[in-house]
Amino acid sequence: MKSNYKLVNNALGWVAFVIAAITYLLTIEPTTSLWDCGEFITTAYGLEVGHPPGAPLFMIMARFFALFAPSPSEAALMVNVMSALASAFTILFLFWTITHLAKKLVDKNEELSKGNLFAIMGTGMVGALAYTFSDTFWFSAVEGEVYALSSLFTAIVFWAILKWEDVAHEKHANRWIILIAYLMGLSIGVHLLNLLAIPAIVFVYYFKKHEPTRNGIIAAGAIAVAILGVVMYGVIPGVVKVASWFELMFVNGFGLPYNTGVMVYAVLLISFVIWAINYTIKKNYVILNTIVTVFMVIVIGYSSFAMIVIRSSANPPMDENNPDNVFALLSYLNREQYGDRPLMFGEYYNAPAVDLVETKPNYIQKNNKYVIASRKQKYEFDPRFETLFPRMYSSRDNHVREYEFWGDVKKNNPIALGNGEVVYKPSFGSNLQFFFKYQVGWMYWRYFMWNFVGRQNDIQGHGGILHGNWVSGIPFIDRAKVGNEDKLYPELKNKKSRNNYFFLPFILGLIGLIYQFRSGKKGKQNFSVVMLLFFFTGLAIVVYLNQYPHQPRERDYAYAGSFYAFAIWIGFGVMGLYQTLKKKMPEVLSAGLITGLCLVAVPGLMAQQNWDDHDRSGRYATLAYAKNYLNSCAPNAILFTYGDNDTFPLWYAQEVEGIRRDIRIVNLSLLAGDWYINQMRNKAYDSDPIPMSFGPEKIEPGKRDQVPILERLEGEESLKQMLDFVASDNKASKVEMQTGRKLDYFPGRNVYIPVDSAKVVNNGTVRPEDAHLIKKKLDWKIKRNYLYKNDIMVYDIIASNNWERPIYFSVGMGASSFLGLEKYFQLEGAAYRLVPIESKSNSLEIGRIDTDILYDNFMNKFEFGRIKEADVYMDQFHILTINIMSFRSNYGRLASQLNDEGQTGKAVKVLDRCMEELPTSKIPYDNSLVGFIQEYYRADAIDKANALFEEMAQQCYDKLDYYFSLQPALAKSFRNEQEREIRVVQMLLGLAEMGEQTDLKDKTQQKFELLFKSYAE
Structure with missing residues (x-):
């Protein structure tokens, strides 16, 4: 039976792999995704340099997969395929890990019975497939990010230490330790999460080599933490840190060329390692030889970071932080730009x-x-x-x-x-309360429960009852947590990301945890190993990350290793149930029955619940969003963006698919770095260098990072004059500026840009028919007390451009990033163009509209990536991040302007296209649709207005019915939401009256009066 065990174990492991691979390949996104995916795919495709601390091994491997893309437009798909296959291999090694641990509990050096064999295989299959279909792991498995590959490294090293355990007393067993060290060195070039498996690995070694004692366990724990600390804070930065000492000595001290010290250091380090290995072999110092060899292979794996320096030295278009020398590399590895x-x-x-x-x-x-x-x-x-x-x-x-x-x-x-x-x-008590309630409870335990109990929805929550909680699907349990869900309005009740597992994976995992702990001495030891993996990849990360509230996104991906460990216990739950049931029925029958039931009740249920919201196979929304940004701009434009999600997809579109390479994207957050400013001086593809008056010496680190803005007694100055003063190296001026003394010349609040009216008409900035609206100068008041380096550079680019190239600001950035220029904006799609025409702007409507330009862009150039199709699921981050609500609002603005101009036919077409491409069945109702109803009425499209009116009135009714049904304490917390819905109803009634729809108004009013009356009683 033992020979059969190996065959069956290998075969079923590959079956688990195939199931996972098919699942992920069927559900991968066919192009780039949000967040860092666009940047990672771009850096891989062009072997460029991404954000610190870099992921060079991921970049190299993803580049290999991208080579198989038939065209650039399919490069992202191939990188996503790499993630899918890496995740499937993770499931393979998880299966083998579970079966290895399970076999040790039932194999007492005797012949394995068929029942035990079936139970072991069932244990592995249930645990592996539960993780396959888990929420967090599935999310990372279908996109081009580092977490899928990082999970694979974790799975392999944990499996490898168990393989070492089997042969620990053989002559060459340490080769498994060397392999683990090499894999960990490689994993540094993907993500550091893999290193958190070190404590578990140390305890496997300890339990195998030593008889456990209390002091021994304490010592092993201390050694484990020490090794982890040495690798993370010693080897990773230390190798480069020592190189920087040599470099400084040889270049500054001896006057030799750049990189001489690094090369000398590399030769000395390699020579020392070779000598140490030879010496320990001659002296038969096995442990010392292993330590030296481990260090060597870690450094060999870690050497993938040479790719970062090599590619940075080539000055590719994307070269974040420009780590082309050892000092820049050290800062890059330490992520110093993030504080x-x-x-x-x-x-x-x-x-x-x-x-x-x-x-x-x-x-x-x-x-x-x-x-x-x-x-x-x-x-x-x-x-x-x-x-x-x-x-x-x-x-x-x-x-x-x-x-x-x-x-x-x-x-x-x-x-x-x-x-x-x-x-x-x-108080320190409040400090600990925040730690336990928010950092542990909300930012870890909630994610854990998402994966093994159920998830309310994918809307990021911050503690309220409506968004982002865990739910089980068991009403009396969920009611206490998320309120009366019988009355929950359809927008949330019918959301595909609402997944209920009824506690089944959690309960099975608890059974497995208890079973492993109670399975004798060996079981307790292995339980300790899995618990260490669970702790260090879970709660230890919580402590290390020390997250502040209102994170920009959900962070469950950081804890995938912890969920991996719990999946092992889910598998052991099968073994625990089998050991109980086999006392009452034949072994084979009990093993088959338990395995079958658990497969259906846990991974089967998880797959059924999660498939619809994890299937990205038909979604092209992120790429469409990037194209819309780029196609909103005139040729050779400068486009200012701010965050990751309004930059990375655009980089991908330009760098990989070659879309609109004439546009220069300028990310404002990166513009605070001298390296990025200097890169803007270079030509990139079809985009000319960015004009600037500040030379490289003016923006070196520490120079002009922050400049105070002072009140002038009177008058204004040109932006160019203000920038000339900021660029001045006159020491007296600096002192006066810092002390706030009034000068004849200083950065004042009132500035202006002169306008050459003939030039802006000739180059298309302003249409000839709008020439009479051109101002002689753009004047505004700087409201801030300080300008930071990136603000100064935005002003410098605008002043130096002198109306030569079109300048745009992303609609996705906050108003504070507009630097007071928003009254000179013209909405042209997904970006505002800077024009010398003043308009009234407020928080809801920024800039003016040229209906011809905006109509052409919205109707002929905009794409929406199959959002409207039935097979496409739009999660909440896509809805919010790619500015769908903003686009819908701006379609309404265009329709309003067209109605004002008497172009009612065009207005209806604009509204119809938006409702078709962004249907309310996919994109939730919002207040901008009130404007749609108004514009339909104004354009005499009465039936369309009434239909949308009734849909929106019903939406308000459902929401108010839910809010009113809550217990008084909860209902009070929704007072603002109640008032908002009531205001919408009042606006709707006003629109019905404007459209002379008396019957519709009366019917709606009566309906809401009855609702208010029913709850008032």
């Missing part, structure tokens, strides 16, 4: 800063030396406001409000400052 967060000791969110100190130097290459351009700065805080284990540290207003809510902060600990101000210090 630090306190972990074990630090400040509370309201800690007063007492000093600003300089820390690490910023080196740049200059005059054949490495010169300190500036030093990084760090605030020191009032020690009375510092604490151990700081969890509430961010001082942003929206974060502070959430800290005080989740931590239930009481203002009962006043501390007087030197200036007489009194500040209330949060």
Whole structure:
């Protein structure tokens, strides 16, 4: 039977692989996805440099897969295929891991019975397939991101240490340890999550080599944490850090060319390792030889980062942080651009800063030396406001409000400052309450329950009852958590991302956990190993990340390793049930019965519930969104963007698919870096260099990072004059500027840009028929007290451009990024064009509209990536992130303007296309549809207006019926929502009256009066 075991185990492992591979290949996104996917696919396709700390091995492997793409438009598909196959291989190794652990509990060096064999295979299949269809892992498996490949490395190294365990006493068993070290070195070039398997690996080694004792377990734990720390904080940055010392000595000290020190260091390091290996072999120092070899193979795997330096030195169009020398690489690896967060000791969110100190130097290459351009700065805080284990540290207003809510902060600990101000210090109890309720409860446990109990919906939640909670599908349990769902309105009740597992995967996992723990000495040891993997890839990450509230997205992908460990216990649940049932019926029958029931009740149920919202196979929305941005712009335009999601998809469209390469995308958040500013000076594809007056020496690190804006007594100055002053190196001016003294010339609030009216008409910035609207100058007031480097550079680009190239701002960025220029914007689709025509702007409607341009773009150029099709699911992040609501609102604006101009036929066509491409069956109702009803009435499309009126009135009715049905305490928390729906109803009634639809108005009014009356009673 043992020989049969190996055959069956291998065969069924590959069956699990095939099931997973088919699932993921059928549901992968056919093009790029949101968030970092566009950037990762772009860097892979062109071997370019992405954001820190980089993922060079992912880039190399994805490039290999992209080589098989028949055309550039299918490169993203092939990278997604790589993720799908990597995820399927993860399932393969998970199956073999589970069966390996299960066999050890039933195989007592005797012949395996058929019942035990079937039970072991059932254990592996149920656990592996449960993870296959789990929410978090499936999400990462179908997109071109690093997490699928990272999961594969974790699965292989955990499986490999179990293989070592089988042969630990054989002569060459340590080769498995070397393999694990090499794989971990490679995994650094994908993601660091794989390293969190180290503690579990150490304990497998300990249990195999030593008889467990209390002190031994404590020592093994300390060694495990030490190894993890050495790799993460020693080897990874340390190898490059030491290289920087050599480089500085040889270049600055000896006057040799750049990179001499790095090459000398590399030769010395390689020579030392070779000598150490030979020496330990001669002396038969097995453990020391293994340690040296482990270090060597980690560094060999880690050497994939050489690709980052090599490609950065080639200056590709995408070269984030420009890590082309050892100092830039060290900063890149340490993710220094993202700042630090306190972990074990630090400040509370309201800690007063007492000093600003300089820390690490910023080196740049200059005059054949490495010169300190500036030093990084760090605030020191009032020690009375510092604490151990700081969890509430961010001082942003929206974060502070959430800290005080989740931590239930009481203002009962006043501390007087030197200036007489009194500040209330949060208690350590509130600090811990925030940690347990938000960081553990909301940002980990909720995600865990999503995967094994059920998920309410995919709308990001921040603690309320409607969005992002876990639910089970068992009414009396869910009611206490998310309120009265019998009355839940259809928009949420019928959402495909509402998945209920009725606690079945969770319960089976608990059974498996208990069974493994109670399965004798060996079971307890293996339980400890799985628990370590579960802890370090779960709660330990919670502690390390120290997340602030209102994260920009859900972060469940960070804990996939923890869910992997729990899937092992789900598998063991089968074995636990089998051991109980076989006492009452034949082994083979009980094994088959339990396996079959568990396959249906857990992975079968999870697959059925999750398929519709994890199937991305027909969705092209992200690519369509990128095309809409680019096609909104005139030729050779400069397009300012801000966030990841209004930049990365555009990079993908340009770099991979070659769409609109004449446009230069300028990301405002990156524009704070000197490396990015300097890259904008280069030609990229069909896009000319960006004009700037500030030379490279003016924007070096530490220079003009922040410039104060002061009130002038009178008058205004041209933007060019203001920038000339900011660029001035006159020391007296700097002192006067910093002290706030009034100067004849300083950065004032009132600035202007002159306009050459003939030029802007001739180059198409303004149409000839609008020439009479052109202003002689664009004047505005800077409302900020400071301008940061990226703000200054936006102004410099605009001033230096001198109306030569079209300049656009993304509709997706916040109004603060418009820098006061929004009254000179013209909406042309997914971007606002800067034009010398003033218009009234407010928070709802920014800029003017040229109906001819906007109509052509909306009706002839815009694509929507099959959003309207029945097989396409639009998750909430797509709805919000790709500005669908903004597009719908702007279609309404265009229709309104067309009606004003008497072009009612065109207005109806505009409204119809938007309703067709963005149907309410896919995109939720919002207030912009009130404007649609109004414009339908104005265009005399009465039937269409009435139909939409009735749909929207019913939507308001359903929402109000739900809000009113809640218990008083909960209903009170929805008061704003209730008032909003009532205002919408009032607007609808007003529109019916405007459209002379008396019967419709009366019927609707009576319906709502009855609703209000029923709850009033």
